[in-house]
Amino acid sequence: MSRVLFTDVRIIDGEAAEAYPGEVLVEGEWIAAIGRGRLARDDAEVVAGNGATLMPGLVEAHAHPSFTNARDLHEFARLPVEEHLLATIENARLLLDHGFTSLFSAAAAKPRLDVVVRNAIEAGRIPGPRLRAATQEMTPSGNLGDLDTIELTLPPQVRFAVTCDSPDAFRAACRRAAREGVDTFKVNVSGDRGFEEWGAGSAATVMTEAELAAVVEVAAARGKRVAAHATSAGAVKLSLRCGVEVIYHAALADEEALDLLESKRDCVFVAPTVGFPYTLLHEAQDYGVRHDEATRRKLESELESIVHNASAMRRRGIRVLPGGDYGLFCNPQGRNARDLEHFVKLLGFSPMEAIQAATRHGGALMGGPDALGCIKAGHLADLLLVDGDPLADIAILQDPARLIAIMKGGVFHKPPPTRLTQRLAAE
Numbered sequence: 273m274s275r276v277l278f279t280d281v282r283i284i285d286g287e288a289a290e291a292y293p294g295e296v297l298v299e300g301e302w303i304a305a306i307g308r309g310r311l312a313r314d315d316a317e318v319v320a321g322n323g324a325t326l327m328p329g330l331v332e333a334h335a336h337p338s339f340t341n342a343r344d345l346h347e348f349a350r351l352p353v354e355e356h357l358l359a360t361i362e363n364a365r366l367l368l369d370h371g372f373t374s375l376f377s378a379a380a381a382k383p384r385l386d387v388v389v390r391n392a393i394e395a396g397r398i399p400g401p402r403l404r405a406a407t408q409e410m411t412p413s414g415n416l417g418d419l420d421t422i423e424l425t426l427p428p429q430v431r432f433a434v435t436c437d438s439p440d441a442f443r444a445a446c447r448r449a450a451r452e453g454v455d456t457f458k459v460n461v462s463g464d465r466g467f468e469e470w471g472a473g474s475a476a477t478v479m480t481e482a483e484l485a486a487v488v489e490v491a492a493a494r495g496k497r498v499a500a501h502a503t504s505a506g507a508v509k510l511s512l513r514c515g516v517e518v519i520y521h522a523a524l525a526d527e528e529a530l531d532l533l534e535s536k537r538d539c540v541f542v543a544p545t546v547g548f549p550y551t552l553l554h555e556a557q558d559y560g561v562r563h564d565e566a567t568r569r570k571l572e573s574e575l576e577s578i579v580h581n582a583s584a585m586r587r588r589g590i591r592v593l594p595g596g597d598y599g600l601f602c603n604p605q606g607r608n609a610r611d612l613e614h615f616v617k618l619l620g621f622s623p624m625e626a627i628q629a630a631t632r633h634g635g636a637l638m639g640g641p642d643a644l645g646c647i648k649a650g651h652l653a654d655l656l657l658v659d660g661d662p663l664a665d666i667a668i669l670q671d672p673a674r675l676i677a678i679m680k681g682g683v684f685h686k687p688p689p690t691r692l693t694q695r696l697a698a699e
């Protein structure tokens with residue numbers, strides 16, 4: 273069994289309130305021991321950290337590995353499946369290169385992209401993070417993701433979303449997705465920005481209780497998770513009433529929705545997805561998109577309410593996780609660790625809280641079967657060796673050059689420079 277010993281590191285373990293100096297021993301896939309002093313060298317490969325930070329690998333809670341930084345959803349539908357698969361493979365690797373050792377997907381842009389890439393990663397055929405594979409977005413007609421009414425009807429294999437208009441239709445879509453091997457059913461319970469003229473703006477709740485209950489029922493029977501796009505207060509409440517555990521956005525959650533979230537805080541995860549609305553408001557012009565005044569005001573108020581609600585959730589002890597719809601034009605893949613900076617600068621998280629949200633809570637979101645997300649004996653050895661102190665500057669996590677080494681399951685994806693490593697004879 274391989275043994276790797278990290279020495280002279282500052283450990284951020286995902287649980288403790290402070291970083292501490294010590295050593296960490298990895299045996300095979302697992303973290304075997306953490307020492308504040310010196311651990312036995314035996315025949316381990318020693319990585320001398322020279323004071324670098326050792327922390328758990330990051331988890332992206334709202335990943336879209338098949339999103340190709342497109343301007344609009346039509347581009348995803350138009351991309352032929354062969355090119356789309358290659359792009360998804362490249363994105364998976366890119367995210368691992370940037371320190372994300374786990375992705376919880378929030379929808380694939382075509383039916384089997386997540387599943388096929390997950391399987392290839394697990395089989396060791398391609399490099400990539402652990403991946404919880406999602407369905408496409410499943411949505412009622414005339415809502416976020418449904419492109420049919422505004423363009424030619426596309427054949428089902430290239431549709432961006434799966435439209436369902438009854439509990440039975442949702443049930444069938446879930447069962448077919450289960451047959452393909454997804455881990456997560458993604459449903460669009462609310463509308464979204466830009467769909468106002470269909471009566472499906474962000475404040476609208478467009479799935480019925482019977483439809484969502486059908487999805488949750490199939491998920492329970494098949495051992496799947498349900499993740500809900502839920503911007504409206506009604507969608508958050510409906511999702512929680514139906515037993516959905518993964519809530520995205522919650523931008524317009526009201527006090528009643530926040531109370532309900534708090535009452536379920538031990539089983540619920542929320543990813544507010546700050547990244548995309550932030551860049552859409554502040555950086556879209558760098559990509560040639562100019563907002564008119566009315567749009568700008570709407571985006572400002574959307575971001576304000578996301579910040580207000582996610583900050584309230586943090587204070588209420590609800591698990592709020594980084595993950596921000598990276599893979600859309602102004603919010604490209606690979607920059608995902610910027611969400612941690614948003615958590616600190618906008619939502620009032622301390623850098624340690626933001627890191628714990630992306631590691632310990634992220635590991636819990638991934639949902640096993642093995643323990644993940646902390647530097648703790650018995651957890652999977654997903655580790656980052658970071659040049660510098662992310663508690664002093666959370667933004668360094670966005671710079672892959674500062675990631676000295678990246679380990680997933682006890683194997684280096686990015687090995688440390690040879691000058692730091694040494695194999696010692698047993699002492």
Ligand SMILES: [Zn+2]
Pocket residue numbers: 334336378597
């Ligand atoms: Zn998304």
